[in-house]
Amino acid sequence: MNINFNPILGNYIDGLLTEDHMIAEERKALLAKLAAFIQQKRTSKEPIALTFICTHNSRRSHISQIWAAAAAAYYGLETITTFSGGTEATAFNPRAVAAMERAGFSIENPGGNNPHYLVSFVDNKPPVECFSKVFDDPFNPKGDFAAIMTCSHADENCPFIPGVALRLPLTYEDPKEADDTAEETARYDERVRQIGREIFYAMNLVTQSK
Helix, strand or coil: CCCCCCHHHHHHHHHHCCCHHHCCHHHHHHHHHHHHHHHHHHHCCCCEEEEEECCCCCCHHHHHHHHHHHHHHHCCCCCEEEEEEECCCCCCCHHHHHHHHHHCCEEECCCCCCCCEEEECCCCCCCEEECCCECCCCCCCCCCEEEEECCHHHHHHCCCCCCEEEEECCCCCCHHHHCCCCCHHHHHHHHHHHHHHHHHHHHHHHHHCC
């Protein structure tokens, strides 16, 4: 696609596009549901809002939000907007921030207890604003959006989300389990890559739909 990603991120994405075989069939079925939601909205020319939700809105939901914004730009899906939230607010975890930077994203940290990080991936698009918040924060859409549940705890403990048009349990293992161990960097990098691989797979399905 004609998107001027920085070389590190561009090469990373090129790698993701060769990894469809690493996605289990049951997860491909879930990703196909996400793609169908996006395509239906796209066909009817409606705005497309995706909100990624995990308990603390600190790791997996932010990683997913950023990858979804990058994949939408890559495939020219201009009407997609991406958000994230939790059942409680904490902060975008610095370990997850660092992992996204290793993948090639440019991230500005303005400081504070719950920084509003600005995540950039191309020069001609506004950055993605990432900060921890509850899923129904005023910053997030109020209706007709897809709620993608990125952790099982949030999925189980948040049985009702007002305004949802699609609820999808696309859960991931928490890299937090490896915090302060020798496996920390590898675990975060693994999760960043898995989420990126799957989000790009879903967005590619959208472009293949008629």
